[in-house]
Amino acid sequence: MIDVENLTFAYGSEPDLFKDFRLYIDKGDTWSIIGPSGCGKTTLLYLLAGLYHPGKGTVFISNKQLTRPRPLTGLVLQDHGLLPWATVRQNVALGVKIRRFYGPDGKHVPLTVSANKIKAEEQIDYWMQRLGLDGLSNKYPSQLSGGQRQRTAIARSLLLEPDLILLDEPFSALDAPTRDDLERILIDLTREQNLTMVLVTHDIDVAVTMGEKILVLADKTNHTAQIVENSCAGRLDERTSDSFKAVSDSLRQLIGKEI
Amino acid sequence: MNSGIKPTRTLIGFMMILLLWQLMSLLINRPIMPSPITVLPLFFSSLFGDLGWHLLASTGRVMASIVLAVIFAVPIGLGLGQTPKLNRIFDPLIAIIYPIPKIVFLPLIYLLLGITDVSKIFLITIIIFFQILVVVRDEAANLRPELILSVRSLGAGRRALFRFVYLPASLPAVLTALRISVGTAIAVLFIAEQSLTNYGLGYYIVIETYQVLRYPEMYAGIMTMSLLGLVLYLAIQQLEHRVNQHLRVG
Numbered sequence: 313m314i315d316v317e318n319l320t321f322a323y324g325s326e327p328d329l330f331k332d333f334r335l336y337i338d339k340g341d342t343w344s345i346i347g348p349s350g351c352g353k354t355t356l357l358y359l360l361a362g363l364y365h366p367g368k369g370t371v372f373i374s375n376k377q378l379t380r381p382r383p384l385t386g387l388v389l390q391d392h393g394l395l396p397w398a399t400v401r402q403n404v405a406l407g408v409k410i411r412r413f414y415g416p417d418g419k420h421v422p423l424t425v426s427a428n429k430i431k432a433e434e435q436i437d438y439w440m441q442r443l444g445l446d447g448l449s450n451k452y453p454s455q456l457s458g459g460q461r462q463r464t465a466i467a468r469s470l471l472l473e474p475d476l477i478l479l480d481e482p483f484s485a486l487d488a489p490t491r492d493d494l495e496r497i498l499i500d501l502t503r504e505q506n507l508t509m510v511l512v513t514h515d516i517d518v519a520v521t522m523g524e525k526i527l528v529l530a531d532k533t534n535h536t537a538q539i540v541e542n543s544c545a546g547r548l549d550e551r552t553s554d555s556f557k558a559v560s561d562s563l564r565q566l567i568g569k570e571i
Numbered sequence: 572m573n574s575g576i577k578p579t580r581t582l583i584g585f586m587m588i589l590l591l592w593q594l595m596s597l598l599i600n601r602p603i604m605p606s607p608i609t610v611l612p613l614f615f616s617s618l619f620g621d622l623g624w625h626l627l628a629s630t631g632r633v634m635a636s637i638v639l640a641v642i643f644a645v646p647i648g649l650g651l652g653q654t655p656k657l658n659r660i661f662d663p664l665i666a667i668i669y670p671i672p673k674i675v676f677l678p679l680i681y682l683l684l685g686i687t688d689v690s691k692i693f694l695i696t697i698i699i700f701f702q703i704l705v706v707v708r709d710e711a712a713n714l715r716p717e718l719i720l721s722v723r724s725l726g727a728g729r730r731a732l733f734r735f736v737y738l739p740a741s742l743p744a745v746l747t748a749l750r751i752s753v754g755t756a757i758a759v760l761f762i763a764e765q766s767l768t769n770y771g772l773g774y775y776i777v778i779e780t781y782q783v784l785r786y787p788e789m790y791a792g793i794m795t796m797s798l799l800g801l802v803l804y805l806a807i808q809q810l811e812h813r814v815n816q817h818l819r820v821g
Contacts (some may be wrong), residue, residue, distance in 0.1 A: 363720050383726045393721025397739055397817045407725040410735060420726040452817040465721070472725065 313339040318369035342509040344523025351529040353512040386469030390481040394453040401449040439467040459490035479511040614791040628770035640699035652711025686767040702752040706744040750807040772796040
């Protein structure tokens with residue numbers, strides 16, 4: 313699904329964050345990316361989203377070289393990226409409106425997308441209901457809790473039927489019950505939609521709960537991908553188990569070593 | 572500014588003005604201050620006569636200037652706000668021109684553009700243009716990068732970003748700038764219309780009535796120009812009220 317080949321990237325004249333970096337992510341896998349702040353987690357996510365361009369090397373997604381944001385990749389950011397002047401429903405529908413604006417041109421919008429308005433409205437209703445937003449249609453983002461805003465951003469992404477979803481610190485500003493709730497929703501949805509998911513976090517618990525594979529980045533130049541296999545992913549009730557602790561400990565050690 | 576129009580408040584304001592006016596005319600008791608009882612009927616009858624044509628000419632000039640200023644200032648402001656390099660180049664120039672009272676350019680504009688409607692419209696356009704340019708530029712520069720990235724990830728290219736993000740984000744600022752500058756625009760129009768034209772409220776008030784001592788007609792003209800400013804102000808305020816709905820919740 314994702315193939316990062318010999319990636320080199322730096323901001324301006326700063327030291328390289330990545331040099332000849334390779335990473336392969338299989339279709340349907342769920343990945344966490346963890347590391348100290350400044351290690352390039354979010355940068356890597358933006359590179360996978362096609363929002364930043366590699367200095368050298370190439371990112372392939374579904375065997376195609378990535379040169380711009382790909383219409384089938386969903387992106388959910390820490391601050392949700394909602395339009396403050398639009399209601400929840402208008403925000404959820406934004407992607408559909410953009411698709412209608414361009415029509416299926418193969419560049420901004422996949423060629424296979426139908427322009428059926430009624431079907432689109434039904435889909436909006438479905439995803440709003442699925443993420444528990446149906447009573448909030450006419451509210452503005454400023455009237456929502458952090459969890460509700462994040463649900464709106466997730467609904468907006470999933471409405472476009474992505475095959476890959478990228479999340480940057482999606483739970484960082486949320487209280488524990490809201491976080492658990494959203495984790496459960498994301499785990500269910502990735503399974504059900506056979507989504508490939510890449511989630512960036514600084515929180516070891518979140519990394520272990522969400523990622524079948526965990527990529528550990530260093531706050532110096534990253535050459536090789538350090539990957540931890542994790543069998544505890546997707547099981548919220550196993551957080552107190554020994555294996556969960558074992559994975560968490562090995563991550564802690566790896567990150568500690570990097571610092 | 573977010574309170575919208577309160578019709579009763581506006582009506583009470585009108586009544587108070589009429590009352591003060593009537594009191595002053597009683598106190599002064601000379602032809603230079605006719606009573607509203609004389610002026611109001613004259614206002615209504617001449618509004619459908621020659622005064623109406625002058626009003627139309629002035630309104631046309633202001634509206635044309637507003638449209639032109641918006642058409643040029645919004646895209647340029649967005650471009651500067653989103654391109655820091657470009658902004659750094661032009662910022663000193665804008666910072667110098669912005670505070671200059673544009674009316675001083677009147678003779679220069681007459682010399683360059685000739686004595687036509689074009690020069691009057693141009694003068695008012697640059698007044699509104701700089702007001703809008705500066706607020707749109709600052710608004711576009713302050714948009715959070717995460718918002719832009721999120722919307723780009725939904726497939727938006729430059730055109731869709733303009734339509735779905737930049738335009739709605741800067742619209743409230745455009746309206747505020749318009750509301751603030753429309754008063755200045757009409758003041759400048761008043762001066763510009765006093766010379767080298769035969770139509771417009773400035774011409775009517777100064778040349779056709781004031782200079783020939785037709786005081787009641789002069790007052791009807793002043794009322795008309797005041798109303799033009801007031802109606803434009805209230806209309807823009809109403810639009811602002813509508814686009815700022817999200818700021819009044821919570």
